[in-house]
Amino acid sequence: MTCGTHQPGHVDDDRAVLHRYLQSARDALVWKLDGLDERAVRLPRTPTGTNLLGLVKHAAGVELGYFGETFDRDFPGLAELAWYLDETTPNLDMYATADEPVDEIVGLYRRVWAFADELVLNAPLDTPGRVAWWPEHRNPVSLREVVVHVTSDLSRHAGHADILREQADGAAGLRVDNSNLPGMTADEWAAYVAELERIADAAGR
Structure with a gap:
């Protein structure tokens, strides 16, 4: 079964659909780092410090928790991830330290993908789990629900990454092979934005 592609006219089973959207969100997050240097991927671009590499x-931490702990699975090397195990210091998972290069963070995330996919691609979708940080009335959960929840979470962060990358160097788009944006020139985009500013100014008067 091929879970990462979709052919027109082909009806995928539930697992293939779930995994395709999960992987699409993963790929989008990592792709937004391409072409930027170590400083640019770390630079906070919002008042709360949101940055591309931190996302x-x-x-990686999100998937470790939901596809590991929730189903009593141990990620190899988890004991070495002090930032993940620290429960007292806020936001350690939202930025990379100076001694955590881009390749290390991306490499970790790809290993986490493989760890998660061992479960997602093979276990029954009704496999029960327990999310320790959710209230009791939301437990137990099924693998299907967890995949949907994680995909929703990652997709939200991929949207954050879209905006951060555009702020960084103007690069925008949905994915490598499809920008999902109108084919406009720089001048046309500038005129478009100017028109939106004019509309906003008029509405504010």
Whole structure:
């Protein structure tokens, strides 16, 4: 079964659909780092410090928790991830330290993908789990629900990454092979934005 592609006219089973959207969100997050240097991927671009590499590190932590602890699975090397195990210091998963290079964070996330996919691609979708940080009335959960929840979470962060990358160097788009944006020139985009500013100014008067 091929879970990462979709052919027109082909009806995928539930597992293939779930995994395709999960992987799409993962790929989008990592792709937004391409072409940027170590400083640019770390630079906070919001008042709460949101940054591109931090989003990828956070995503790795999200998948470690939901596809590991929730189903009593141990990720190899988890004991070495002090930032993940620290329960007292806030936001350690939202930025990379100076001694955590981009390749290390991305490599970790790809290993987490493989760890998660051992479960997602093979276990029954009704496999029960327990999310320790959710209230009792939301437990137990099924693997299906967890995949949907994680995909929703990652997709939200991929949207954050879209904006951060555009702020960084103007690069925008949905994925490598499809920008999902109108084919406009720089001048046309500038005129478009100017028109939106004019509309906003008029509405504010």
